[in-house]
Amino acid sequence: xxxxxxxxVVGDALLDxxxxxxxxxxxxxxxxxxxxxxxxxxxxxxxxxxxxxxxxDGREVTLITALGDDPAGETLRALLAGRVRLVRLPMTGAxxxxxxxxxxxxxxxxxxxxxxxxxxxxxxxxxTVAEAGAVLVADYGRGTADVLRDTLTxxxxxxxxxxxxxxxxxxxxxxxxxxxxSATEARALASRLGGDGEPRxxxxxxxxxxxxxxxxxxxxxxxxxxxxxxRGALLSHGGTPLMVPSPITAEGDACGAGDRFAATAAGxxxxxxxxxxxxxxxxHAATRYVAEGGARSLGTLDSASSPDSRADAAGEPRPTAAGxxxxxxxxxxxxxxxxxxxxxxxxxxxxxxxxxxxxxxQAARRTGDCLIVCVNSDASxxxxxxxxxxxxxxxxxxxxxxxxxxxxxxxxxxxxxPERLLGELRPHIWAKGGDYALAELPEASLVAxxxxxxxxxxxxxxxxxxxxxxRAALGPRPEHLARTGPNGRR
Numbered sequence: 001x002x003x004x005x006x007x008x009v010v011g012d013a014l015l016d017x018x019x020x021x022x023x024x025x026x027x028x029x030x031x032x033x034x035x036x037x038x039x040x041x042x043x044x045x046x047x048x049x050x051x052x053x054x055x056x057d058g059r060e061v062t063l064i065t066a067l068g069d070d071p072a073g074e075t076l077r078a079l080l081a082g083r084v085r086l087v088r089l090p091m092t093g094a095x096x097x098x099x100x101x102x103x104x105x106x107x108x109x110x111x112x113x114x115x116x117x118x119x120x121x122x123x124x125x126x127x128t129v130a131e132a133g134a135v136l137v138a139d140y141g142r143g144t145a146d147v148l149r150d151t152l153t154x155x156x157x158x159x160x161x162x163x164x165x166x167x168x169x170x171x172x173x174x175x176x177x178x179x180x181x182s183a184t185e186a187r188a189l190a191s192r193l194g195g196d197g198e199p200r201x202x203x204x205x206x207x208x209x210x211x212x213x214x215x216x217x218x219x220x221x222x223x224x225x226x227x228x229x230x231r232g233a234l235l236s237h238g239g240t241p242l243m244v245p246s247p248i249t250a251e252g253d254a255c256g257a258g259d260r261f262a263a264t265a266a267g268x269x270x271x272x273x274x275x276x277x278x279x280x281x282x283x284h285a286a287t288r289y290v291a292e293g294g295a296r297s298l299g300t301l302d303s304a305s306s307p308d309s310r311a312d313a314a315g316e317p318r319p320t321a322a323g324x325x326x327x328x329x330x331x332x333x334x335x336x337x338x339x340x341x342x343x344x345x346x347x348x349x350x351x352x353x354x355x356x357x358x359x360x361x362q363a364a365r366r367t368g369d370c371l372i373v374c375v376n377s378d379a380s381x382x383x384x385x386x387x388x389x390x391x392x393x394x395x396x397x398x399x400x401x402x403x404x405x406x407x408x409x410x411x412x413x414x415x416x417x418p419e420r421l422l423g424e425l426r427p428h429i430w431a432k433g434g435d436y437a438l439a440e441l442p443e444a445s446l447v448a449x450x451x452x453x454x455x456x457x458x459x460x461x462x463x464x465x466x467x468x469x470x471r472a473a474l475g476p477r478p479e480h481l482a483r484t485g486p487n488g489r490r
Contacts, residue, residue, distance in 0.1 A: 011047030011138030023103030134270030141168030247405035341369030
């Protein structure tokens, strides 16, 4: 397995608190909800959250941020210990913190406290930036990026720099690989450069495209990626943009989704991926982050130093060896289950992936919060289908399945049937095509043993790998072969 490249995060750390409970009545003395049964959670916020999310991806992460010795700063240092390497800048004032009050997962109120700002840079911080192979600037308008601006300008000329801007911060330095404002931020930032500040005709996409074009040229950035919430993201190098849609509609707490997006994009650029590839993976990662509960699903990040979720967060599983995808699938199932989601699994050979396969997988994914595809190994396919199969080798079948937006993870099993793998995954739903009967599924009783449910989905008639292979074999030969024969003679 390839080790992810290290990443430097530069920006303003915050401390986040969530007070979550139930709101079932209004207060008698004012028309405001009464929140009861409150649970409290504290976690890193701002640039510190972005750094922790990059570390969850299995990266070695260094965070440059301003921290003082106030109680909030001490709490944040304890949360970051063992997860990221910390390079501290001196701070004036107390660390900024925000407290959200939520009822049934929906925010009711936010309280902001602390006005701390980075005072100046240090030699250690400048040296760390100069030596970095890739940088994410998570600017929350509290001065960290400003005091390191000259050094960051030098870095952007040589290594990938992703800049997540803030309306209260300065512009990205020239040459950043991509800047990642939200649509609202892009509108505000572009309006300062001569725009009218009003939504443009043609809807959100047209407005975002024009704002991105304005910012690309004004900032002298290689690209600007405008995040559009549940719709995905718009990538512009100037001119006609590329729309990267979300793979699914995710409903949930979007707090921190921008940090998840930026951390994923920066990490993949550090790995040498193209900007388009990094943005696509970042959209998937941010969507999945929201679907799995957002920042609340991370809790206090007790497991953040583990590389277990790196592949899922990157939007595309990295493992390539036969046994490794199963490990990724198990981690995906465990994470979704821990967040209270529904794990769906589907299985098959998926040799010559066709429309029937895709329809089944899309329908299965819509029934839950993740879809894990269990695939027969090459040896298993040969035993089941004969010596002429598979037509497509295992590695290619895995790669094609991973490319489907509805697939969250792929696992390979070497047995004739997937009972062993299912026993490890323990999905809530086991999805099969409607051409199976329950009596023909040896795994049905196993799935029922943990209160799982086997679900059959309608199968598209006339679609089969065997039928496609037979039609291909019987189809007309190329004209030059029909004329000359396969050995070149007439």
